[in-house]
Amino acid sequence: MAITTLTGFSTGAWQQFSYAKSGLPTASALNNPVFLWFLSAGTPRAGTGASTLSGTVIDSSDVGAIPFKNPSSGNTYLSKWEMPSPINFAAASALLVDLLWVSSTLSQVTTTQTINSITFPNRDINGASDGAGVYVALYHNVTYVAPLSAYTATISYTNSANAPSRTGTLSQNGGNSTRSYFFSLDDGDVGVKSIQSFTFSALPGATGTSLLLAFRPIALLTSVTGSGGMLARESAVTLAAPRIYDSSALTFFVFNATAQAGITLSQG
Amino acid sequence: MAISTIDGVIAGFKQPQFIWKEAGAATLSGRPYTPFYAAGIPSAAAAPTPGLNGTALTSYNGQIPFINPSSGQNTYLARFICVPTAQAGSTLLLDRLWHNSGISVTSTTAQSITSPTFPARDANGSTNGEGVYLGVEVSSATGAGTPTITVSYTNSDATPVSGRTATNIFATSASSPVGTFYPLGLQAGDKGVRSVQSITLSATWTSGTIHLVAYRPLVTLQNSGVGVCSPVDALTSGLVRMYDNTVPFILFVPNTVTATGFTGTLTVTQG
Numbered sequence: 001m002a003i004t005t006l007t008g009f010s011t012g013a014w015q016q017f018s019y020a021k022s023g024l025p026t027a028s029a030l031n032n033p034v035f036l037w038f039l040s041a042g043t044p045r046a047g048t049g050a051s052t053l054s055g056t057v058i059d060s061s062d063v064g065a066i067p068f069k070n071p072s073s074g075n076t077y078l079s080k081w082e083m084p085s086p087i088n089f090a091a092a093s094a095l096l097v098d099l100l101w102v103s104s105t106l107s108q109v110t111t112t113q114t115i116n117s118i119t120f121p122n123r124d125i126n127g128a129s130d131g132a133g134v135y136v137a138l139y140h141n142v143t144y145v146a147p148l149s150a151y152t153a154t155i156s157y158t159n160s161a162n163a164p165s166r167t168g169t170l171s172q173n174g175g176n177s178t179r180s181y182f183f184s185l186d187d188g189d190v191g192v193k194s195i196q197s198f199t200f201s202a203l204p205g206a207t208g209t210s211l212l213l214a215f216r217p218i219a220l221l222t223s224v225t226g227s228g229g230m231l232a233r234e235s236a237v238t239l240a241a242p243r244i245y246d247s248s249a250l251t252f253f254v255f256n257a258t259a260q261a262g263i264t265l266s267q268g
Numbered sequence: 269m270a271i272s273t274i275d276g277v278i279a280g281f282k283q284p285q286f287i288w289k290e291a292g293a294a295t296l297s298g299r300p301y302t303p304f305y306a307a308g309i310p311s312a313a314a315a316p317t318p319g320l321n322g323t324a325l326t327s328y329n330g331q332i333p334f335i336n337p338s339s340g341q342n343t344y345l346a347r348f349i350c351v352p353t354a355q356a357g358s359t360l361l362l363d364r365l366w367h368n369s370g371i372s373v374t375s376t377t378a379q380s381i382t383s384p385t386f387p388a389r390d391a392n393g394s395t396n397g398e399g400v401y402l403g404v405e406v407s408s409a410t411g412a413g414t415p416t417i418t419v420s421y422t423n424s425d426a427t428p429v430s431g432r433t434a435t436n437i438f439a440t441s442a443s444s445p446v447g448t449f450y451p452l453g454l455q456a457g458d459k460g461v462r463s464v465q466s467i468t469l470s471a472t473w474t475s476g477t478i479h480l481v482a483y484r485p486l487v488t489l490q491n492s493g494v495g496v497c498s499p500v501d502a503l504t505s506g507l508v509r510m511y512d513n514t515v516p517f518i519l520f521v522p523n524t525v526t527a528t529g530f531t532g533t534l535t536v537t538q539g
Contacts, residue, residue: 004279093351093495093531125283133283135309169307182288184307187314188329217286220349220533222497237274238501240281240347240535255351255495255531 001074009079009236017066019043019252032172033253035139035180035213037064037099047099047251049141049211053115053198055103058249065099065249076244079236081221093222093255098123098248100134101214103195105141108209110200115155117195120214123245124160124191131160131193136168137213137253139180144205152201155183155212160191168192172204180213180253218242218250270342271539277502280539281346285333287518287532291354293409293445295522299438300360300449302519303530304330305407313517315369315407316479321382322368322464326513331364336512337538343510345487349499350518350532352491357522359489359497361534363389364515365400366482368464373410373473378420383464386482389511390424390460397424397462402434403481404467406448411474414440418468419452419480424460431465432458444476449519486510502537510536 003012021042040046047064050056060068068076083094100120107113125133138153155168168183185192192214204210219242223232244250271277289308295301304313313330316323327334337343350359365386371379391399404417417440422430434452441448454461467480487505490498510516516534 002279005275006278008278093497095531133286135286135288182309184290185309185311187311189311190333217284217533219284220351220531222349222351222495222499234499237278237503238347238499240284240501240537241278242281242284242535255353 003075003077003241006237013071015068017068019066032179032181033095033255035137035253037251038141049102050104053103053106053113055101055117055212057101057118057121058099059121059247060249061247062249065251068244068248068250070246076246077236077241078219078239078244079241080234081219081239082231082233083221083223084231093220095220095253095255096218097215097251097253098218098245099213099215099251100249103212105209105211106198108203110202112197112199114197115195115212117214120194121247123216123248125216127245129193130162132191134160134191134214134216136183136192136195137180137215138170138183138210139213140204140208140210142209144208146206148205149202151204154199155195156197157195158193159186159189160193162193164196218244269340269539271344271507271537276539277344277346277537280537282335282536282538284347284533284535287332287350287530287534289530291527291529292447294525294527296441297522297524299441300451300519300521301447302405302449302517303447304405304517305446308529315477316367317369318367320368320370320379321384322366322480324366324384324387325364325515326387328364328515330517332516332534334510334514334516341538343512343514343536343538344502345500345505345508345510346502346537347499347533347535348487348489348505349497350489350530351495351497352520352528352530354494354526354528355522355524356493356496357491357520359491359530360519360521361486362483362517362519363486363510364481364483364517365389367405368480371467371478371480373469373476373478376469376471378466378468380466381464381480386462387513389484389514391484393509393511395462398460400424400460400482400484401454402452402461402464403483404436404450404452405479405481406444406446406476407479408477409446410442410444410476410478412442413471413473414442415469415471415473416440417450417452418470420465421461422463422465423458424462428462486516
């Protein structure tokens with residue numbers, strides 16, 4: 001049963017989690033977020049990738065995910081989110097996502113690599129596997145070292161309307177470890193159902209590696225800046241209580257440097 | 269049926285739509301910029317090609333996705349957050365009602381336009397045009413020249429008055445880049461635009477592609493610094509109505525000149 005009243009958020013079962021990671025790169029950029037899943041220092045511990053390019057489905061039981069439990073009945077919603085200012089007091093935002101799928105490390109070649117992703121879980125924006133509201137990122141899991149090169153990366157994908165041979169693109173000038181880059185989707189597309197292939201136009205650096213992620217954005221929060229001890233906090237009403245589907249693998253993209261957050265989930 | 273209680277707002281929450289736009293061209297302090305044509309999520313919009321008379325819009329590739337409610341229900345804004353990556357400013361969420369193409373940027377005579385009836389999405393959900401404004405949007409960078417833009421329109425009064433004049437609020441610039449958006453100020457006393465009759469440039473803009481856009485502002489966010497946003501929810505936005513077939517897109521009023529990307533979400537409630 002869905003929560004449909006304000007009272008429902010207070011009477012439903014609660015689960016609260018604290019999240020804290022260190023070791024973020026100081027040079028993280030506001031439009032190219034750090035992905036915290038693979039960072040080892042903190043809580044939860046670092047998550048793992050996949051062993052094949054076709055990838056693996058990720059869920060709440062995987063190491064790296066916030067370990068929430070599915071409700072005994074009913075639905076789960078994000079009902080509170082707190083985030084202190086980062087240590088350097090710079091502006092920061094965090095994007096709470098459900099990580100659906102990851103690939104193994106891509107080969108560092110400029111030829112097309114076949115992906116043929118396995119079926120994503122039933123956790124798109126509608127709780128289905130069609131891919132609506134599901135997006136793809138390229139994640140640099142090993143730092144690229146100089147000389148860095150400008151490159152374009154493309155994916156061939158099937159969109160959430162089941163149209164194949166769509167093209168997602170990103171263009172960058174090399175990248176740092178733990179940085180991630182979102183793919184722009186093809187004209188009019190609103191999500192990715194599956195990925196068929198990946199191509200680098202040039203290698204981002206002399207050495208370094210990347211992998212692919214598929215995720216569903218759940219909520220975005222910005223920090224309060226200007227001095228220490230500031231805290232951003234939002235409630236079920238202000239967050240519009242986004243749905244957390246059963247077995248969601250909750251983690252964060254961070255825009256700029258911050259790594260602490262607390263979230264509360266309400267179930268009913 | 270209208271939503272009239274907090275519980276009604278909660279019961280109608282839908283899932284958020286994600287926004288992530290790459291930085292486009294450099295901006296100019298105070299001059300609005302739209303990432304409509306920038307790569308990202310949603311995908312870059314293609315430059316419209318409906319001709320001078322334009323087309324009324326019920327959807328357009330590049331818009332933030334919007335799904336109509338079930339029959340008999342209304343849609344309201346429930347949460348909007350949009351973070352600029354490179355500078356402070358303010359971010360507006362707009363409903364795109366009409367746009368055109370085919371405007372000569374070298375002609376200095378009046379170019380006639382017979383706009384079709386705008387969609388019934390003005391401030392009151394009608395076609396009268398109250399709360400509907402005009403802007404000139406650049407989809408291909410302009411060349412030399414700083415023309416004054418004059419648009420002849422019919423206003424939204426109960427007894428509509430034609431021959432009204434709108435002009436650009438901010439001075440135009442030579443080499444205005446893609447995404448530049450010049451809002452037009454209405455004639456004194458007018459509350460909106462029902463239809464458009466002509467556009468005139470006072471001087472050549474030499475090259476480039478521009479469009480007239482009719483839009484309804486829905487809400488404005490404060491971005492007090494780089495990477496900062498004061499989001500709005502159903503209550504702080506005033507439970508603003510989003511009529512069926514709304515075509516949401518964003519407009520950013522920058523503080524400085526730095527090319528800027530955006531990250532955000534848009535959530536509605538329906539009931």
